[in-house]
Amino acid sequence: MVFNELTRETNILYAGSESKLPIEHPETPPIYHSTANIIQDMDDYDFASTGGKYYYCRTANPNRDGVADAVSYLEKGEQSLVCASGMAAISTAVLSLVKAGDHILANRSLYGETIELFDNILKKLNVEVTYSDFTDMNSVRAALQPNTAIVYTEIIANPLIEVVDIDALSELAHANGALVLVDSTFTTPLAIRPLEHGADLVIHSLTKYFGGHSDITAGSITGSKKLMKKIYFDYLLLGGCLDPNSSWLMLRSIRTMELRVMKQFENAKKIAEALQDDPHVRYVNYPTLANHPQRELAAKLLPNGCGAMLSFRVEDDRAKVNAFMHKLNLVKYLGTLGGYRTSIAHPATAFRNEFTPEQLKAMGMEEGLIRISAGAEAIDDLIADFKQALTVFKKA
Ligand SMILES: *Cc1c(COP(=O)(O)O)cnc(C)c1O
Numbered sequence: 001m002v003f004n005e006l007t008r009e010t011n012i013l014y015a016g017s018e019s020k021l022p023i024e025h026p027e028t029p030p031i032y033h034s035t036a037n038i039i040q041d042m043d044d045y046d047f048a049s050t051g052g053k054y055y056y057c058r059t060a061n062p063n064r065d066g067v068a069d070a071v072s073y074l075e076k077g078e079q080s081l082v083c084a085s086g087m088a089a090i091s092t093a094v095l096s097l098v099k100a101g102d103h104i105l106a107n108r109s110l111y112g113e114t115i116e117l118f119d120n121i122l123k124k125l126n127v128e129v130t131y132s133d134f135t136d137m138n139s140v141r142a143a144l145q146p147n148t149a150i151v152y153t154e155i156i157a158n159p160l161i162e163v164v165d166i167d168a169l170s171e172l173a174h175a176n177g178a179l180v181l182v183d184s185t186f187t188t189p190l191a192i193r194p195l196e197h198g199a200d201l202v203i204h205s206l207t208k209y210f211g212g213h214s215d216i217t218a219g220s221i222t223g224s225k226k227l228m229k230k231i232y233f234d235y236l237l238l239g240g241c242l243d244p245n246s247s248w249l250m251l252r253s254i255r256t257m258e259l260r261v262m263k264q265f266e267n268a269k270k271i272a273e274a275l276q277d278d279p280h281v282r283y284v285n286y287p288t289l290a291n292h293p294q295r296e297l298a299a300k301l302l303p304n305g306c307g308a309m310l311s312f313r314v315e316d317d318r319a320k321v322n323a324f325m326h327k328l329n330l331v332k333y334l335g336t337l338g339g340y341r342t343s344i345a346h347p348a349t350a351f352r353n354e355f356t357p358e359q360l361k362a363m364g365m366e367e368g369l370i371r372i373s374a375g376a377e378a379i380d381d382l383i384a385d386f387k388q389a390l391t392v393f394k395k396a
Helices: 062-075 086-097 112-124 137-143 166-175 225-238 244-255 257-276 295-301 318-327 357-362 379-393
Strands: 079-083 103-107 128-132 148-154 179-183 201-205 219-223 283-285 309-313 343-345 369-373
Touching (some): 062 079, 062 244, 079 086, 079 225, 086 201, 086 225, 103 112, 148 166, 219 225, 257 283, 257 309
Parallel strands (some): 103 128, 103 148
Antiparallel strands (some): 079 219
Protein backbone atom coordinates (compact mmCIF):
# COMPACT_ATOMS: atom_id res chain seq x y z
CA MET A 1 0.00 0.00 0.00
CA VAL A 2 1.52 3.31 -1.08
CA PHE A 3 -0.07 6.73 -1.30
CA ASN A 4 0.55 8.67 -4.53
CA GLU A 5 0.30 12.03 -2.81
CA LEU A 6 2.84 11.13 -0.09
CA THR A 7 6.64 11.17 -0.02
CA ARG A 8 8.93 8.21 -0.39
CA GLU A 9 10.03 8.80 3.19
CA THR A 10 6.52 8.00 4.39
CA ASN A 11 5.63 5.44 1.74
CA ILE A 12 8.57 3.17 2.52
CA LEU A 13 6.95 2.65 5.92
CA TYR A 14 3.91 1.19 4.14
CA ALA A 15 5.10 -0.45 0.93
CA GLY A 16 4.69 -4.22 0.92
CA SER A 17 2.73 -4.27 4.16
CA GLU A 18 -0.61 -4.84 2.48
CA SER A 19 -1.62 -8.08 4.01
CA LYS A 20 -1.30 -11.00 1.61
CA LEU A 21 -3.23 -12.96 4.20
CA PRO A 22 -5.22 -14.92 4.58
CA ILE A 23 -3.57 -17.50 2.41
CA GLU A 24 -6.12 -20.21 2.85
CA HIS A 25 -5.21 -23.42 4.65
CA PRO A 26 -1.43 -23.28 5.12
CA GLU A 27 -0.05 -26.66 6.20
CA THR A 28 1.94 -24.96 8.98
CA PRO A 29 0.98 -21.76 10.78
CA PRO A 30 2.68 -18.49 9.85
CA ILE A 31 4.97 -16.75 12.34
CA TYR A 32 3.30 -13.69 13.83
CA HIS A 33 6.34 -11.55 14.57
CA SER A 34 4.25 -8.41 15.02
CA THR A 35 4.67 -6.96 18.52
CA ALA A 36 1.41 -5.06 18.13
CA ASN A 37 -1.89 -5.39 16.31
CA ILE A 38 -3.86 -2.41 15.03
CA ILE A 39 -6.73 -1.57 17.32
CA GLN A 40 -9.78 -1.03 15.12
CA ASP A 41 -12.00 0.74 17.64
CA MET A 42 -11.53 2.29 21.07
CA ASP A 43 -13.97 -0.22 22.49
CA ASP A 44 -11.59 -3.01 21.42
CA TYR A 45 -8.81 -1.79 23.72
CA ASP A 46 -9.72 -4.06 26.59
CA PHE A 47 -7.05 -6.69 26.01
CA ALA A 48 -8.70 -9.14 28.31
CA SER A 49 -11.70 -9.39 26.00
CA THR A 50 -11.43 -11.86 23.14
CA GLY A 51 -11.86 -9.20 20.45
CA GLY A 52 -8.80 -7.20 21.48
CA LYS A 53 -6.76 -10.19 22.58
CA TYR A 54 -3.81 -9.76 20.27
CA TYR A 55 -2.90 -6.16 20.77
CA TYR A 56 0.61 -6.47 22.22
CA CYS A 57 3.04 -9.38 21.94
CA ARG A 58 4.05 -9.68 25.60
CA THR A 59 0.37 -9.96 26.53
CA ALA A 60 -0.55 -12.54 23.91
CA ASN A 61 0.78 -13.88 20.62
CA PRO A 62 -0.81 -16.52 18.36
CA ASN A 63 2.37 -18.63 18.06
CA ARG A 64 2.94 -18.63 21.81
CA ASP A 65 -0.72 -19.46 22.41
CA GLY A 66 -0.32 -22.39 20.02
CA VAL A 67 2.44 -23.81 22.22
CA ALA A 68 0.37 -23.14 25.34
CA ASP A 69 -2.57 -25.06 23.90
CA ALA A 70 -0.34 -27.99 22.93
CA VAL A 71 1.22 -28.16 26.43
CA SER A 72 -2.24 -27.92 28.07
CA TYR A 73 -3.43 -30.74 25.83
CA LEU A 74 -0.49 -33.00 26.73
CA GLU A 75 -0.75 -32.26 30.46
CA LYS A 76 -4.58 -32.35 30.45
CA GLY A 77 -4.52 -28.94 32.11
CA GLU A 78 -6.97 -26.10 31.63
CA GLN A 79 -4.46 -23.40 30.80
CA SER A 80 -0.73 -22.85 30.20
CA LEU A 81 1.65 -19.93 30.08
CA VAL A 82 4.72 -20.24 27.89
CA CYS A 83 7.91 -18.61 29.13
CA ALA A 84 11.31 -17.64 27.74
CA SER A 85 13.05 -20.42 29.72
CA GLY A 86 12.40 -23.07 32.32
CA MET A 87 13.82 -20.71 34.94
CA ALA A 88 11.41 -17.96 33.79
CA ALA A 89 8.55 -20.43 34.28
CA ILE A 90 9.76 -21.48 37.74
CA SER A 91 10.45 -17.94 38.96
CA THR A 92 7.17 -16.59 37.57
CA ALA A 93 5.10 -19.36 39.13
CA VAL A 94 6.78 -19.19 42.53
CA LEU A 95 7.04 -15.38 42.80
CA SER A 96 3.39 -14.92 41.90
CA LEU A 97 2.20 -17.34 44.60
CA VAL A 98 4.20 -16.31 47.69
CA LYS A 99 4.34 -13.33 50.01
CA ALA A 100 6.78 -12.31 52.75
CA GLY A 101 6.48 -14.62 55.74
CA ASP A 102 5.52 -17.68 53.68
CA HIS A 103 7.44 -20.93 53.73
CA ILE A 104 8.32 -23.19 50.80
CA LEU A 105 9.13 -26.82 51.44
CA ALA A 106 11.29 -28.24 48.65
CA ASN A 107 12.82 -31.58 47.85
CA ARG A 108 16.53 -31.58 48.79
CA SER A 109 17.29 -32.87 45.32
CA LEU A 110 16.32 -30.31 42.67
CA TYR A 111 17.66 -28.63 39.54
CA GLY A 112 20.62 -26.56 40.79
CA GLU A 113 19.41 -23.13 39.66
CA THR A 114 16.01 -23.71 41.26
CA ILE A 115 17.82 -24.07 44.59
CA GLU A 116 19.80 -20.89 43.85
CA LEU A 117 16.56 -19.02 43.03
CA PHE A 118 15.10 -20.16 46.33
CA ASP A 119 18.21 -19.44 48.41
CA ASN A 120 19.32 -16.19 46.76
CA ILE A 121 16.20 -14.38 45.58
CA LEU A 122 13.33 -15.63 47.73
CA LYS A 123 15.37 -15.23 50.89
CA LYS A 124 15.76 -11.50 50.13
CA LEU A 125 11.95 -11.28 49.96
CA ASN A 126 11.57 -12.90 53.38
CA VAL A 127 10.27 -16.16 52.00
CA GLU A 128 11.71 -19.07 53.96
CA VAL A 129 12.74 -22.20 52.06
CA THR A 130 13.65 -25.48 53.72
CA TYR A 131 14.55 -28.79 52.14
CA SER A 132 13.73 -32.34 53.07
CA ASP A 133 14.01 -35.82 51.63
CA PHE A 134 10.87 -36.31 49.52
CA THR A 135 11.48 -40.02 49.11
CA ASP A 136 10.47 -40.25 52.78
CA MET A 137 6.95 -38.99 53.59
CA ASN A 138 7.75 -38.93 57.33
CA SER A 139 10.45 -36.40 56.58
CA VAL A 140 7.94 -34.32 54.56
CA ARG A 141 5.32 -34.49 57.31
CA ALA A 142 7.86 -33.32 59.89
CA ALA A 143 9.05 -30.44 57.70
CA LEU A 144 5.64 -28.93 56.85
CA GLN A 145 4.91 -25.69 58.72
CA PRO A 146 1.68 -23.79 59.38
CA ASN A 147 2.90 -21.11 56.92
CA THR A 148 3.95 -23.54 54.16
CA ALA A 149 2.45 -22.06 51.00
CA ILE A 150 4.19 -24.24 48.41
CA VAL A 151 5.51 -27.76 48.32
CA TYR A 152 7.96 -27.92 45.42
CA THR A 153 9.41 -31.00 43.75
CA GLU A 154 10.54 -32.82 40.64
CA ILE A 155 9.22 -36.38 40.16
CA ILE A 156 12.52 -37.85 39.06
CA ALA A 157 15.35 -36.15 40.89
CA ASN A 158 18.76 -35.49 39.41
CA PRO A 159 21.38 -37.04 39.41
CA LEU A 160 20.53 -40.14 41.45
CA ILE A 161 17.23 -40.67 39.60
CA GLU A 162 15.18 -40.86 42.80
CA VAL A 163 11.41 -41.11 42.39
CA VAL A 164 8.98 -39.02 44.45
CA ASP A 165 5.56 -40.42 45.39
CA ILE A 166 3.58 -37.49 44.05
CA ASP A 167 0.18 -38.87 45.16
CA ALA A 168 1.28 -39.14 48.79
CA LEU A 169 3.09 -35.81 48.64
CA SER A 170 0.02 -33.98 47.26
CA GLU A 171 -2.19 -35.47 49.94
CA LEU A 172 0.13 -34.31 52.72
CA ALA A 173 0.60 -30.84 51.20
CA HIS A 174 -3.11 -30.25 50.63
CA ALA A 175 -4.00 -31.39 54.15
CA ASN A 176 -1.61 -28.65 55.26
CA GLY A 177 -3.18 -26.06 52.93
CA ALA A 178 -0.15 -25.81 50.63
CA LEU A 179 -0.04 -25.79 46.82
CA VAL A 180 1.95 -28.49 45.04
CA LEU A 181 4.29 -27.32 42.26
CA VAL A 182 5.94 -30.00 40.14
CA ASP A 183 8.83 -29.51 37.73
CA SER A 184 8.17 -32.43 35.40
CA THR A 185 10.96 -31.68 32.91
CA PHE A 186 12.63 -35.09 33.33
CA THR A 187 9.38 -37.05 33.18
CA THR A 188 7.41 -35.21 30.44
CA PRO A 189 3.65 -35.74 30.04
CA LEU A 190 4.47 -38.91 28.11
CA ALA A 191 5.58 -40.55 31.37
CA ILE A 192 3.21 -38.89 33.86
CA ARG A 193 0.67 -36.06 34.06
CA PRO A 194 1.24 -34.61 37.54
CA LEU A 195 -2.08 -32.70 37.59
CA GLU A 196 -3.81 -36.10 37.68
CA HIS A 197 -1.75 -36.95 40.77
CA GLY A 198 -2.78 -33.93 42.79
CA ALA A 199 -0.26 -31.31 41.60
CA ASP A 200 -1.68 -27.79 41.36
CA LEU A 201 0.84 -26.64 38.77
CA VAL A 202 3.12 -28.52 36.42
CA ILE A 203 6.20 -26.72 35.14
CA HIS A 204 8.54 -27.65 32.31
CA SER A 205 11.84 -26.57 30.92
CA LEU A 206 10.63 -26.94 27.32
CA THR A 207 14.31 -26.50 26.42
CA LYS A 208 14.72 -30.22 27.08
CA TYR A 209 12.35 -32.92 25.75
CA PHE A 210 9.65 -30.71 24.25
CA GLY A 211 12.20 -28.81 22.16
CA GLY A 212 14.28 -31.95 21.84
CA HIS A 213 16.86 -30.59 19.37
CA SER A 214 19.03 -28.48 21.74
CA ASP A 215 18.09 -25.32 19.83
CA ILE A 216 15.23 -23.61 21.73
CA THR A 217 15.19 -22.18 25.26
CA ALA A 218 11.65 -22.14 26.70
CA GLY A 219 9.47 -23.07 29.66
CA SER A 220 5.84 -23.58 30.63
CA ILE A 221 3.43 -23.44 33.56
CA THR A 222 0.14 -25.38 33.44
CA GLY A 223 -2.77 -25.48 35.86
CA SER A 224 -6.43 -24.67 36.45
CA LYS A 225 -7.88 -21.47 34.99
CA LYS A 226 -8.43 -20.21 38.51
CA LEU A 227 -4.81 -20.60 39.58
CA MET A 228 -3.35 -19.49 36.24
CA LYS A 229 -5.36 -16.26 36.48
CA LYS A 230 -3.41 -15.45 39.65
CA ILE A 231 -0.13 -16.00 37.81
CA TYR A 232 -1.00 -14.33 34.50
CA PHE A 233 -0.72 -10.69 35.57
CA ASP A 234 2.59 -11.26 37.32
CA TYR A 235 3.79 -13.12 34.22
CA LEU A 236 3.04 -9.99 32.18
CA LEU A 237 4.93 -7.80 34.65
CA LEU A 238 7.94 -10.08 35.05
CA GLY A 239 8.11 -10.17 31.26
CA GLY A 240 9.47 -13.67 30.70
CA CYS A 241 7.31 -14.55 27.69
CA LEU A 242 8.61 -16.66 24.78
CA ASP A 243 9.17 -14.84 21.47
CA PRO A 244 7.10 -15.74 18.36
CA ASN A 245 9.98 -17.30 16.41
CA SER A 246 10.97 -19.69 19.20
CA SER A 247 7.28 -20.42 19.82
CA TRP A 248 6.86 -21.44 16.19
CA LEU A 249 9.93 -23.72 16.41
CA MET A 250 8.67 -25.18 19.67
CA LEU A 251 5.29 -26.12 18.25
CA ARG A 252 7.07 -27.77 15.34
CA SER A 253 9.20 -29.78 17.77
CA ILE A 254 6.20 -30.85 19.81
CA ARG A 255 4.72 -32.52 16.69
CA THR A 256 7.43 -35.19 16.82
CA MET A 257 7.93 -35.28 20.57
CA GLU A 258 6.32 -38.67 21.12
CA LEU A 259 8.34 -40.29 18.30
CA ARG A 260 11.59 -39.05 19.83
CA VAL A 261 10.88 -39.31 23.52
CA MET A 262 9.37 -42.80 23.68
CA LYS A 263 12.46 -44.08 21.84
CA GLN A 264 14.69 -42.16 24.28
CA PHE A 265 12.87 -43.74 27.26
CA GLU A 266 13.35 -47.19 25.74
CA ASN A 267 17.03 -46.49 25.00
CA ALA A 268 17.61 -45.30 28.58
CA LYS A 269 16.25 -48.57 29.93
CA LYS A 270 18.45 -50.62 27.58
CA ILE A 271 21.57 -48.55 28.29
CA ALA A 272 20.92 -49.03 32.02
CA GLU A 273 20.74 -52.81 31.58
CA ALA A 274 23.87 -52.93 29.43
CA LEU A 275 25.91 -50.76 31.80
CA GLN A 276 24.84 -52.84 34.77
CA ASP A 277 26.42 -55.87 33.13
CA ASP A 278 29.71 -54.08 32.42
CA PRO A 279 32.60 -55.13 34.70
CA HIS A 280 33.87 -51.51 34.99
CA VAL A 281 30.55 -50.16 36.28
CA ARG A 282 29.95 -50.23 40.05
CA TYR A 283 26.20 -49.52 39.86
CA VAL A 284 23.55 -47.89 37.70
CA ASN A 285 20.70 -45.65 38.85
CA TYR A 286 17.54 -46.24 36.80
CA PRO A 287 14.07 -46.94 38.19
CA THR A 288 13.42 -50.19 36.29
CA LEU A 289 16.53 -51.90 37.69
CA ALA A 290 16.27 -54.40 40.54
CA ASN A 291 18.63 -52.36 42.77
CA HIS A 292 16.53 -49.16 42.59
CA PRO A 293 15.02 -48.30 45.99
CA GLN A 294 11.74 -47.00 44.53
CA ARG A 295 11.37 -49.58 41.79
CA GLU A 296 7.78 -50.53 42.72
CA LEU A 297 6.69 -46.92 43.09
CA ALA A 298 8.20 -46.15 39.67
CA ALA A 299 6.38 -49.09 38.08
CA LYS A 300 3.11 -47.76 39.51
CA LEU A 301 3.64 -44.05 38.71
CA LEU A 302 5.52 -44.36 35.43
CA PRO A 303 4.18 -47.43 33.59
CA ASN A 304 4.99 -45.99 30.13
CA GLY A 305 8.66 -45.40 30.84
CA CYS A 306 10.81 -43.92 33.57
CA GLY A 307 12.33 -41.14 31.53
CA ALA A 308 15.51 -40.89 29.51
CA MET A 309 17.82 -39.89 32.37
CA LEU A 310 20.07 -42.33 34.19
CA SER A 311 23.37 -42.25 36.00
CA PHE A 312 26.10 -44.75 36.76
CA ARG A 313 29.18 -44.95 38.92
CA VAL A 314 32.64 -45.97 37.87
CA GLU A 315 35.98 -45.70 39.68
CA ASP A 316 36.32 -42.32 41.47
CA ASP A 317 39.25 -41.26 39.32
CA ARG A 318 38.82 -37.87 37.70
CA ALA A 319 41.54 -38.42 35.08
CA LYS A 320 40.02 -41.73 34.01
CA VAL A 321 36.51 -40.22 33.85
CA ASN A 322 37.96 -37.53 31.61
CA ALA A 323 39.66 -40.17 29.46
CA PHE A 324 36.33 -42.03 29.23
CA MET A 325 34.66 -38.85 27.99
CA HIS A 326 37.35 -38.38 25.34
CA LYS A 327 37.12 -42.01 24.23
CA LEU A 328 33.37 -41.87 23.53
CA ASN A 329 32.76 -41.42 19.80
CA LEU A 330 29.01 -40.82 19.51
CA VAL A 331 28.17 -39.60 22.98
CA LYS A 332 29.18 -36.04 23.87
CA TYR A 333 29.58 -34.13 27.12
CA LEU A 334 26.87 -31.43 27.21
CA GLY A 335 25.59 -28.95 29.77
CA THR A 336 22.01 -29.79 28.87
CA LEU A 337 19.79 -32.84 28.43
CA GLY A 338 16.80 -34.07 26.49
CA GLY A 339 18.20 -33.66 22.97
CA TYR A 340 17.80 -36.27 20.23
CA ARG A 341 21.46 -37.36 20.63
CA THR A 342 22.79 -39.08 23.73
CA SER A 343 24.90 -36.92 26.02
CA ILE A 344 26.67 -37.25 29.34
CA ALA A 345 27.35 -34.86 32.21
CA HIS A 346 29.57 -35.01 35.28
CA PRO A 347 27.68 -33.80 38.38
CA ALA A 348 30.82 -33.45 40.56
CA THR A 349 32.20 -30.98 38.01
CA ALA A 350 28.89 -29.19 37.43
CA PHE A 351 28.49 -28.44 41.15
CA ARG A 352 32.10 -28.02 42.22
CA ASN A 353 31.74 -24.25 42.72
CA GLU A 354 28.56 -24.57 44.78
CA PHE A 355 29.59 -27.43 47.09
CA THR A 356 32.70 -28.79 48.80
CA PRO A 357 33.94 -32.29 47.83
CA GLU A 358 32.60 -33.59 51.18
CA GLN A 359 29.14 -32.12 50.52
CA LEU A 360 29.15 -33.55 47.00
CA LYS A 361 30.00 -36.99 48.38
CA ALA A 362 27.21 -36.73 50.96
CA MET A 363 24.79 -35.98 48.12
CA GLY A 364 25.97 -39.03 46.17
CA MET A 365 27.89 -37.01 43.58
CA GLU A 366 31.22 -38.79 43.73
CA GLU A 367 33.91 -38.25 41.08
CA GLY A 368 32.86 -41.55 39.49
CA LEU A 369 29.22 -40.60 38.98
CA ILE A 370 28.28 -39.94 35.34
CA ARG A 371 24.84 -38.83 34.19
CA ILE A 372 23.39 -39.89 30.84
CA SER A 373 20.63 -38.27 28.80
CA ALA A 374 19.61 -40.99 26.37
CA GLY A 375 19.02 -39.99 22.76
CA ALA A 376 17.25 -41.66 19.86
CA GLU A 377 20.20 -43.45 18.20
CA ALA A 378 20.11 -47.16 17.33
CA ILE A 379 20.61 -48.84 20.70
CA ASP A 380 23.35 -51.23 19.57
CA ASP A 381 25.49 -48.34 18.33
CA LEU A 382 25.11 -46.59 21.67
CA ILE A 383 25.89 -49.60 23.81
CA ALA A 384 28.95 -50.39 21.68
CA ASP A 385 30.21 -46.82 22.16
CA PHE A 386 29.81 -46.95 25.95
CA LYS A 387 31.42 -50.41 26.15
CA GLN A 388 34.52 -49.47 24.15
CA ALA A 389 35.00 -46.26 26.16
CA LEU A 390 34.55 -48.05 29.51
CA THR A 391 37.75 -49.99 28.83
CA VAL A 392 39.69 -46.93 30.11
CA PHE A 393 38.77 -48.19 33.59
CA LYS A 394 40.49 -51.54 32.99
CA LYS A 395 42.93 -52.35 35.78
CA ALA A 396 46.51 -52.54 34.59
C1 LIG B 1 16.98 -27.32 32.47
C2 LIG B 1 16.07 -27.45 33.63
C3 LIG B 1 15.48 -26.31 34.21
C4 LIG B 1 15.77 -24.91 33.73
O1 LIG B 1 15.33 -24.72 32.42
P1 LIG B 1 15.98 -23.61 31.43
O2 LIG B 1 15.15 -23.77 30.20
O3 LIG B 1 17.43 -23.94 31.28
O4 LIG B 1 15.79 -22.29 32.11
C5 LIG B 1 14.63 -26.51 35.26
N1 LIG B 1 14.38 -27.74 35.76
C6 LIG B 1 14.94 -28.84 35.24
C7 LIG B 1 14.62 -30.17 35.83
C8 LIG B 1 15.81 -28.74 34.16
O5 LIG B 1 16.38 -29.84 33.65
